[in-house]
Amino acid sequence: MTSNLSIPAAPASERSSLPLPSVAELKARLPLGPTLSRRVATQRATLRRIIEGRDSRLMVVVGPCSIHDDRAALDYAERLADLASRVDDQLVLVMRAYVEKPRTTVGWKGLLYDPHLDGSDDMATGLHFSRSLMREILHLGLPVSTELLHPMAAGYFSDLLAWAAIGARTTESQIHRELVSGLALPVGFKNATDGGIGVACDAIRAASHPHRHFGIDCDGHPAMLTSEGNPDTHLVLRGGRNGPNYDAQSVNDARMALERAGLPARIMVDCSHANSGKDPLRQPAVLAEVIAQRLAGEDSLRAVMLESHLESGAQSLGAPLRYGVSITDGCLGWDATEAALLEAAERLRGGRLAAKAESLMLS
Numbered sequence: 001m002t003s004n005l006s007i008p009a010a011p012a013s014e015r016s017s018l019p020l021p022s023v024a025e026l027k028a029r030l031p032l033g034p035t036l037s038r039r040v041a042t043q044r045a046t047l048r049r050i051i052e053g054r055d056s057r058l059m060v061v062v063g064p065c066s067i068h069d070d071r072a073a074l075d076y077a078e079r080l081a082d083l084a085s086r087v088d089d090q091l092v093l094v095m096r097a098y099v100e101k102p103r104t105t106v107g108w109k110g111l112l113y114d115p116h117l118d119g120s121d122d123m124a125t126g127l128h129f130s131r132s133l134m135r136e137i138l139h140l141g142l143p144v145s146t147e148l149l150h151p152m153a154a155g156y157f158s159d160l161l162a163w164a165a166i167g168a169r170t171t172e173s174q175i176h177r178e179l180v181s182g183l184a185l186p187v188g189f190k191n192a193t194d195g196g197i198g199v200a201c202d203a204i205r206a207a208s209h210p211h212r213h214f215g216i217d218c219d220g221h222p223a224m225l226t227s228e229g230n231p232d233t234h235l236v237l238r239g240g241r242n243g244p245n246y247d248a249q250s251v252n253d254a255r256m257a258l259e260r261a262g263l264p265a266r267i268m269v270d271c272s273h274a275n276s277g278k279d280p281l282r283q284p285a286v287l288a289e290v291i292a293q294r295l296a297g298e299d300s301l302r303a304v305m306l307e308s309h310l311e312s313g314a315q316s317l318g319a320p321l322r323y324g325v326s327i328t329d330g331c332l333g334w335d336a337t338e339a340a341l342l343e344a345a346e347r348l349r350g351g352r353l354a355a356k357a358e359s360l361m362l363s
């Protein structure tokens with residue numbers, strides 16, 4: 001069909017475009033391979049069992065708020081892999097490898113967007129660095145997690161992930177719910193930034209359904225994608241504008257809201273963000289409270305999240321950067337992270353022993 005419509009010349013401010021590799025091209029350059037692929041499948045199955053309550057260990061998503069330096073990220077991952085083997089009777093550690101950052105207004109958007117940290121936005125390199133780094137972390141034996149922010153970016157690394165988050169700013173988005181519906185891994189939906197958990201409950205339901213939606217295929221062509229529905233999702237309590245929501249009353253309220261909605265009561269507590277009042281040093285206290293609730297019998301608590309880096313605090317982009325310090329939200333330093341996780345594991349061990357002794361006495 002011909003049209004008389006003439007297309008106006010693009011104004012000077014019109015956005016320009018630059019080609020990026022397709023998912024298939026990036027995967028060909030940085031393949032997963034059968035060994036790592038089996039490892040991811042095993043990690044996903046373990047996390048699924050934890051989320052479902054069939055494995056009573058606590059899942060811990062821990063690592064930098066964002067990754068901006070692959071050397072520091074791997075240094076962190078090596079320490080985490082060593083710690084993981086010391087606590088794996090109680091805790092399953094999953095590394096936060098966040099390469100995309102949702103911003104409240106504007107700011108650095110993550111390694112994926114601006115890997116050189118200078119506003120040059122070399123996204124082709126960002127894609128390569130991000131996939132390559134996640135693969136390195138996986139080589140160390142750690143499960144990898146990230147926040148899936150841009151649906152088009154997800155396919156570049158979703159095969160490497162054992163767990164993913166949909167953030168507080170996107171949980172209400174239909175497009176993100178469709179994305180999750182097509183992922184074969186456990187995913188946490190955060191409560192909204194205002195603290196409301198209703199949107200996360202709606203998201204869990206929407207993502208469990210099959211969908212047909214717009215997307216791109218592995219070769220970069222527009223495609224109608226069909227998803228089967230993801231049953232392995234859960235709520236993440238991250239606090240909100242009115243304060244934290246990790247206390248026993250809030251967790252109980254959340255559990256009842258999930259049950260009322262006919263959804264499984266599976267909860268992760270994010271010890272950071274509004275639950276720590278954005279003070280990273282408060283995270284161990286939040287974690288300790290979650291452990292206390294678990295020991296008191298709150299079995300909907302299946303997982304926690306911590307923002308942690310080699311060094312504590314945060315620094316601004318612009319000044320000469322200090323090694324191992326976050327350039328987004330403040331993080332707990334490594335020593336305090338290690339101490340908090342060792343203590344959590346020890347308290348859970350003690351709780352199990354006490355429960356075993358009690359059941360022996362009753363029998």
Ligand SMILES: O=C[C@H](O)[C@H](O)COP(=O)(O)O
Pocket residue numbers: 065101102103104105106107273328329
């Ligand atoms: O965890 C990260 C931040 O809280 C989130 O990306 C929002 O950051 P901003 O409010 O600094 O933009």
Ligand SMILES: C=C(OP(=O)(O)O)C(=O)O
Pocket residue numbers: 065098102147166167168169190238270273
């Ligand atoms: C942005 C994050 O969290 P939230 O969506 O809870 O703000 C995050 O975990 O990095």
